[in-house]
Structures are given as structure tokens and as C-alpha cells.
Amino acid sequence: MPSALTIAGSDSGGGAGIQAxxxxxxxxxxxxxxxxTAVTAQNTLGVTAVHxxxxxxxxxxxxxxxxxxxxxxxxxxxxxxxxIIEVVARKMKEHxxxxxxxxxxxxxxSGDSLLRREAVAALRDxxxxxxxxxxxxxxxxxxxxxxxxxSADEIRRAAREIVAMGAGAVVVKGGHRQGHVAVxxxxxxxxxxxxxxxxxxxxxxxxxGCTFASAIAAFLARGEPLAxxxxxxxxxxxxxxxxxxxxxRGHGPVHHFYRFWKE
Numbered sequence: 021m022p023s024a025l026t027i028a029g030s031d032s033g034g035g036a037g038i039q040a041x042x043x044x045x046x047x048x049x050x051x052x053x054x055x056x057t058a059v060t061a062q063n064t065l066g067v068t069a070v071h072x073x074x075x076x077x078x079x080x081x082x083x084x085x086x087x088x089x090x091x092x093x094x095x096x097x098x099x100x101x102x103x104i105i106e107v108v109a110r111k112m113k114e115h116x117x118x119x120x121x122x123x124x125x126x127x128x129x130s131g132d133s134l135l136r137r138e139a140v141a142a143l144r145d146x147x148x149x150x151x152x153x154x155x156x157x158x159x160x161x162x163x164x165x166x167x168x169x170x171s172a173d174e175i176r177r178a179a180r181e182i183v184a185m186g187a188g189a190v191v192v193k194g195g196h197r198q199g200h201v202a203v204x205x206x207x208x209x210x211x212x213x214x215x216x217x218x219x220x221x222x223x224x225x226x227x228x229g230c231t232f233a234s235a236i237a238a239f240l241a242r243g244e245p246l247a248x249x250x251x252x253x254x255x256x257x258x259x260x261x262x263x264x265x266x267x268x269r270g271h272g273p274v275h276h277f278y279r280f281w282k283e
Contacts (some may be wrong), residue, residue, distance in 0.1 A: 022241040023051040023089055025117070026234060027082065027108055028097025028125075029058035029070075029134065035273030036227030037097060043276035044234035048256065050241050053089055055081035057108075058100045060134075064226055064268030067134075072100045075107040082111045092241035093119035095234050098134045102142040109146040119240040122151040122187075123233035124160045140164070149186025153206075153246060155233045156182070157193045179207035191250055193232065202258075206250050215251055217258040224264030224272040231274055232257045 024045050031037035038054050045052030057078050061069035085091070094117045099105050112120060124143055126135040135143070144164055148154060162169050164185075165178045175192055182190040189208040197203065199219065206213045235253035244252065263278035275281070 021049070021051050022092045022238075022243075023053060024234075024237045024241045025053045025055065025082070025085055025091035025094040026097065026237075027055045027057060027078070027094065027099070028230070029060050029100065030056055031227070032059075032061055033063040033226070033268065033273075035064065035267070035271075036230045040227035040230040040273065040276070041095060041097065041234040044231050044256075045238050047276050047279065048235060048238040048242070050092075050238040051089070053085045053091060055085065057104050058098055060098075064270035064272050066270070070100070070134075072104070075103045078104055079107045079111055082108070082115070086111075086115045086117070091117060093121065093237040095121040095123065095237040096147070097123050097230055097233070098125045099139070099143065099147075100134065101136045102139040105139055105142040105147055109150060112147075112150050118152075119237065120150055120152050121233050121237040121240070122147055122154045123229055124154060124156050124164065125229065126160055126163060144185055148182070151187040151189075152240065153189040153191060153236065153250070154182060154187045155191045155193060155229065155236065157229060158197065161190075161192050175205060176207070176212060179205060179212070183207055183209045189246060191236075193229070204250070204254060206247065208246065213247060213250075215254045217254055220258065220261040222261055222264055223270075224261065224266070224274055226271040226273050228257060228261070228274060231260060231276065 026041035042052040059071045192205045194203040204215045239249035260274035263275040
């Protein structure tokens, strides 16, 4: 059975973070392991508290997993601060982990910050060069490149710049763009490829970025080429949004197990 490692924060509401990642891995037939970077107190309405774990504890979790259950892919989510980013980058190189998917999480759906401002440079300089693929949304891509992304040409230029930072490829997600169709843009350093799907009108959007990145990691762990992994992850997330049911009073989660539950 293929396995994948998620390195991310815990969401007590169960819709994003480690919880969303492990649900996604399980739904797609991949054994999930985890290394927690932070514990958050949050629900569908927002984040009320964050406790960042010591970097040495993050390192110990990665070592424990890799020494026994070597992952076929790894995915990072909330990394919280520069010290944790530094240790994660060091462990990725030390263990030569394959198929690294970096979701550069900076802000929660509620608007709460999940990455210290001074840690952005560490993310860009230390971790991006190790990535098989990076999956920023438009605001994250704007922060990484330091430019406004108001047009299709500017988004393509940002994609080129992110790959020039050392990433193997980038998927600039289209969830923040306008229109009835959500278009994600993959750039692998050679060519662009667009993935379009109807925009689902729902408030159940908590954890969409985590779920998408984890789905890419799961399909890579299963041996799919990157372009196919991104396409299948897009299809999975679209259907998880389409089948979502109301949870909580804010932005609820997607339905990770829609394929297995009866309506």
C-alpha cells in the first residue's frame, strides 16, 4: 500500500490541516502518517488559539515515521514559523523524501494568520527549492512573488517566477478568481496546463487547499505522473465540494468520503 506523510498543523474542527490530509489520503487509498507542527483551537468560524510545537519535536516525528514507514510522498501545510521550516527542509534533504508537495499556507479561511510574516523568506528560500510542486492560491502566489496578480498574464508570470525559485512545478489555484469556472494553472518549467471545473456554490470550503494538495500527494504516491495527479486531485476536490453537507455555522468542510457514504 502506498503511504504519504503530512507535515502540518492540527485543526480541532476537523475540516483542514492534519485532519483533512489524513481523510484525503484514506479516501484515495493511501496510508497516511503525520508530523504535527502546531495545535490550533479552531472551528468553522475561526481560529481562537495556536500553540506551535518545538522544532525538535517536529523533527522527531519525521524521523520516527521515515525510519519505519517510508513515505512515497510528503506534503507540507501549516509550518507556523521559520525555525520549523528550517528543520523540515533539513529533514527532507536528510531523508531524500520523494514527491514533496508544498501547500504554502499563510492564512486560514477565516482570515487568521497561520504563518509568521518573517517566515515567508524561509519558506521561499529553503523549502520551495525542494518541492516537486507548490500549490499557492492567488494571495499566496502574490506574497511569494511580491506582485499583484490581476490578470492571466500576471498569473503566468508569477508561475514562472515561483519555478525559478527552485520548485519543480507550481499549481496556481483559481479559487480566488472571478467567474463560473474555477481554473487552476500548472507550470512545470516547460509548459502551462489549465484545469477547469465548474465553480460549486457552497459555504463548505474549509480545508479546500489542504485537501487539494493532499490529493496531489496521494496520487503521486500511487505512481501517477504530476500532470495526471493534479487533474485527478482537481476532480476529487470538485466532487468533495459538490457533495459537502452543512457542518457548523461558518465555512464547513468538504465531503472527503463522498464516494463511500450514501446520500
